[in-house]
Amino acid sequence: SLWHSPELLSDIQDGYSVSGHLLVCFSSGYFIHDSLDIIFNHQSRSSWEYLVHHAMAISAFISLIITGRFLVAAVLLLLVEVSNIFLTIRMLLKMSNVPSPALYEANKYINLVVYFAFRLAPQAYLTWYFLRYVEVQGQGAFLTANLLLLDAMILMYFSRLLRSDFFPSLRKGSAGRDVDGEKFLID
Numbered sequence: 001s002l003w004h005s006p007e008l009l010s011d012i013q014d015g016y017s018v019s020g021h022l023l024v025c026f027s028s029g030y031f032i033h034d035s036l037d038i039i040f041n042h043q044s045r046s047s048w049e050y051l052v053h054h055a056m057a058i059s060a061f062i063s064l065i066i067t068g069r070f071l072v073a074a075v076l077l078l079l080v081e082v083s084n085i086f087l088t089i090r091m092l093l094k095m096s097n098v099p100s101p102a103l104y105e106a107n108k109y110i111n112l113v114v115y116f117a118f119r120l121a122p123q124a125y126l127t128w129y130f131l132r133y134v135e136v137q138g139q140g141a142f143l144t145a146n147l148l149l150l151d152a153m154i155l156m157y158f159s160r161l162l163r164s165d166f167f168p169s170l171r172k173g174s175a176g177r178d179v180d181g182e183k184f185l186i187d
Helices: 006-010 018-040 048-067 071-077 080-096 101-133 138-165
Strands: none
Touching (some): 048 071, 071 101
8 A cells, every 4th residue: 555655654644545445444354353263262361462452453443444534544553564474483483393493593583673663663653643743632632542552562562572582581580480470472
């Protein structure tokens, strides 16, 4: 959507493209499906963070679909999904106990760069944009609150990723438990 219509970036609030609209509709359907899958397969307790993330995405995307505003912001936020490729590769490598640590090491660094470029940077830009230019009432306030909550989640996940992959000695406390009792990105 952004590749074919780069001019959309000049109007984050009111820019529109059919492909962007369809992308947001499709992504909303994915988030709904994945949420139902988590619930129906009794994974809610272990996946509550995903359910919170999905609920925020679904509510924000539906508000965008209904109003037709902030479509470009949603498309920019969907750039975060690019980093899921390397997060999934990371998880599969850990689960399969791949005998070659070089593959995991290479993915670890690629994952870090992609996480920054496609997760942290777009999220930071949109948060800055919303705090600076978007009205703090109605849909703008709702989307700003969603962005700030997503910021907290993304930073928490980034912290876990750094501790797990780059500072593993910080992962375990003296009693063999996680330092802060949280689940790290190791499964």
